[in-house]
Amino acid sequence: MDIPPALTRNTFSNLPSEKQEKIVAAAVREFARQGYRKASMNTIVREAGIAKGSLYQYFRNKEVLFCFIFERFTLLVKKSVAEQGRALEAGTDAGSDFFVQVRNVLLAGIAFIDLYPEYFQIYLKVLFEQDVPRREELLSQVRLFSREYFGPLGQLGQKSGAIRRDVPLDVVIFVLDATLDRFLQSYAQSYPDCGMGLAKTGRNELLDRVNMILRVLREGLTGSGLHAINHDV
Amino acid sequence: MDIPPALTRNTFSNLPSEKQEKIVAAAVREFARQGYRKASMNTIVREAGIAKGSLYQYFRNKEVLFCFIFERFTLLVKKSVAEQGRALEAGTDAGSDFFVQVRNVLLAGIAFIDLYPEYFQIYLKVLFEQDVPRREELLSQVRLFSREYFGPLGQLGQKSGAIRRDVPLDVVIFVLDATLDRFLQSYAQSYPDCGMGLAKTGRNELLDRVNMILRVLREGLTGSGLHAINHDV
DNA sequence: CCATGATGTGACCAGGTGGTCATACTATTC
DNA sequence: GAATAGTATGACCACCTGGTCACATCATGG
Numbered sequence: 376m377d378i379p380p381a382l383t384r385n386t387f388s389n390l391p392s393e394k395q396e397k398i399v400a401a402a403v404r405e406f407a408r409q410g411y412r413k414a415s416m417n418t419i420v421r422e423a424g425i426a427k428g429s430l431y432q433y434f435r436n437k438e439v440l441f442c443f444i445f446e447r448f449t450l451l452v453k454k455s456v457a458e459q460g461r462a463l464e465a466g467t468d469a470g471s472d473f474f475v476q477v478r479n480v481l482l483a484g485i486a487f488i489d490l491y492p493e494y495f496q497i498y499l500k501v502l503f504e505q506d507v508p509r510r511e512e513l514l515s516q517v518r519l520f521s522r523e524y525f526g527p528l529g530q531l532g533q534k535s536g537a538i539r540r541d542v543p544l545d546v547v548i549f550v551l552d553a554t555l556d557r558f559l560q561s562y563a564q565s566y567p568d569c570g571m572g573l574a575k576t577g578r579n580e581l582l583d584r585v586n587m588i589l590r591v592l593r594e595g596l597t598g599s600g601l602h603a604i605n606h607d608v
Numbered sequence: 609m610d611i612p613p614a615l616t617r618n619t620f621s622n623l624p625s626e627k628q629e630k631i632v633a634a635a636v637r638e639f640a641r642q643g644y645r646k647a648s649m650n651t652i653v654r655e656a657g658i659a660k661g662s663l664y665q666y667f668r669n670k671e672v673l674f675c676f677i678f679e680r681f682t683l684l685v686k687k688s689v690a691e692q693g694r695a696l697e698a699g700t701d702a703g704s705d706f707f708v709q710v711r712n713v714l715l716a717g718i719a720f721i722d723l724y725p726e727y728f729q730i731y732l733k734v735l736f737e738q739d740v741p742r743r744e745e746l747l748s749q750v751r752l753f754s755r756e757y758f759g760p761l762g763q764l765g766q767k768s769g770a771i772r773r774d775v776p777l778d779v780v781i782f783v784l785d786a787t788l789d790r791f792l793q794s795y796a797q798s799y800p801d802c803g804m805g806l807a808k809t810g811r812n813e814l815l816d817r818v819n820m821i822l823r824v825l826r827e828g829l830t831g832s833g834l835h836a837i838n839h840d841v
Numbered sequence: 842c843c844a845t846g847a848t849g850t851g852a853c854c855a856g857g858t859g860g861t862c863a864t865a866c867t868a869t870t871c
Numbered sequence: 872g873a874a875t876a877g878t879a880t881g882a883c884c885a886c887c888t889g890g891t892c893a894c895a896t897c898a899t900g901g
Binding site for chain 1: 643645646736737738739765770771772775776779780782783784785786787789790791794817820821823824825826827828829830
C-alpha cells in the first residue's frame, strides 16, 4: 500500500519513521471517531502536529492512508486469533465442544476490543458506512465471524450431532453471527441503547452475560426441553 | 416542525402542495441512498426539478427537512403496528403464545419494508450514522423492537413460563433484538454479506427462514432437550 | 389593468474538503 | 564551506457544501 518513503535514509534515529507513526496515530484516532468520509485530513494533520504537505509525502491520499491503517487492523486481528489459537492448543480443549469454541471466539473478540478499541471502532465504522473506498475488499480480509469462520465450525457441529440437523447451516450461522456481532458492538460502544450497559460492567458480570447468551443459543429461550410439539411456531 | 407554507392559498389544484410533495419524494430518495450527512441539498433540488430557493421556502434547512421526513416515517410505523394490532384482534390468537407474537412483530417488520423500503432505509442509515442532528430524539420515537416492546412481552413470557426464568430478562431481550434486527437488516439490504440472500428469495422460503429462526430462538441450536448437564458452557 | 403579496429563481456567499507546489530548511557528501 | 538531495512547510487550488437574497414571475383582489 504505497511505499512510505523516508525508510531508505536511516539516520540512526527514527528507524520506523517516528513522523509516520505520529501521522498514523492521529489518523487512527480521527478515523475511529469520524469514520472514513467524515474524517478530515486537516484535523489529522493538526492533531499530528505536522504540516499538510508532509502527510502527503507519506501517504499519497486519504484512501491510501486509510487502507494502510485498515491493513494494520487486519494484521492485529490475525495476530490475535493466532495467539488465541495457541492459547487453545496449550489448554486441553483443542477441537472440543462447539459452544466452547464459539465462546472462545467471542472472548477473543472482547480481548481484541480491550487491546485495540480504536481499531475496532474503525472496523465498525466501515461496517456501517456505505461508501468507504475499497470497502468490500477490506472487509473480506477480516470477517471476524460470518460464514468463513462459523461455516466449517457449524458443519462439524452438525456432523458430530452437537448442532441440530433439522435447521439449515445458513440459519445456524445467521443466528450465531447476529448475536455475537451485536454483543461485540454493544461492548465496543454504547450501541443504539440496547447495549445492556456492557461497557460499564465488571469482568465477572461480563463473563456471566457471555455464558448466559451462549446458554440461550444452546438451549433456546424456552426452559428445558419440554417442547417437541408444535414445531411450526 | 416548521410550518410548510403555501397551504393557506388553496388555488383548488395542488391541495397538499404538489411542490412540497415533489421535494419530499426527492429528499426521501436521497436520504435513503446517502444517509443524512452525505445527502446533498443540491441533489435533492435537482432531482425534484426545482430551484434551490424554493426548497428553502418549504423547509428552513436540511435538519428540518430531514426531521419532517423522519416524522413521516414514525407515522407510517405507528400506522403499520396499529393495523397489525387490529389484524391480530380479528384473528383468534390475540395475546397468545409468546413466540407467535414475536413472529408477528417480525412479519410486521417485513411487511413494512415491502411497503416503504426507502423509509426503512432511512431508518437504518440513522441507526448507523453517528451525527444525525436529533438522532436520539428521533430514534426514541420508533424503536421498532428493543426494550420497550420486548420488555413487557418477555416479562409476561417469563411469568407464564413460556420463557425460561433462569436467564435475566435483559439477555432474553438482547438475543431477540439482535436476531430480529439483523434479520430485517438483511432483508432490507444485502447487509455485510451475511444476508443469506434474503432479499432475493421468494415469499415461501422467506417464511421458512422466519420459522426456522424462531425455532432456533425457541429451542436452541442443540437438537431436542438432551442437555441439562454442563450448564456453564 | 394595475397594485399587491405570495412563490419561484439561481447567482452568490462563507466555510470546509482533499490535494498541490514553490519554497525553505536540514542533513549528508565532497 | 559549497553542493546536493531528502524532507518540511503552509499558502493556495478547485470543488462542493448548506444557506441567502435581490430579483423575476405569477395569481389574486380591487
